[in-house]
Amino acid sequence: MIEISREEGAVIIRFTEPQLQMYIIPQLKTAVVKELDAQPKHVIFDFEDVQHLDSSAMGAIFHFQRKIREYSGRLSIIHVSPKIMQIFKITKSDAHLDVFDSLAEALKVR
Numbered sequence: 019m020i021e022i023s024r025e026e027g028a029v030i031i032r033f034t035e036p037q038l039q040m041y042i043i044p045q046l047k048t049a050v051v052k053e054l055d056a057q058p059k060h061v062i063f064d065f066e067d068v069q070h071l072d073s074s075a076m077g078a079i080f081h082f083q084r085k086i087r088e089y090s091g092r093l094s095i096i097h098v099s100p101k102i103m104q105i106f107k108i109t110k111s112d113a114h115l116d117v118f119d120s121l122a123e124a125l126k127v128r
Contacts, residue, residue: 020049026125028094029053032064038075047078054082057089062124066097076111083115092116094124 019042021032031050035042054061063079079095086093094116098106106112118124 019046022053025121027058028060028062028125029056029058030062030064030121032066033068036067036069038068038071038078040072040074043074043078046075047081050078050082051085054085058091060092060094060125061086062121063093063095064097064121065095065099065102068102069099071102071105076105076109079115080111094118094127096121096124 019033019035021034023030023032031053033046035046038046061082063082083093096118097120098117103112103117106115106117116124116127118127
């Protein structure tokens with residue numbers, strides 16, 4: 019479901035499910051919140067394997083973003099497919115999310 023790694027002080031959460039849909043969101047939230055309890059300053063969501071997300075997944079992303087901002091952390095999203103980026107643009111979510119092409123780009127921004 020997720021893989022966790024750390025690099026340059028950032029926690030990288032790679033979503034390994036190709037379909038982020040409502041039936042896995044509760045388990046996903048539990049796993050991600052467990053990592054966020056340590057209040058990492060920079061959290062990077064890696065969407066390399068994600069091919070589809072639904073509205074419940076979008077809600078979860080914004081839930082995580084709020085939780086991270088509450089403790090003055092930062093959320094970045096990397097490796098977003100053109101299809102997912104189109105969803106972000108249609109919903110105007112791209113204006114509220116920090117999306118980068120690569121891990122190196124996300125790590126440069128502090």
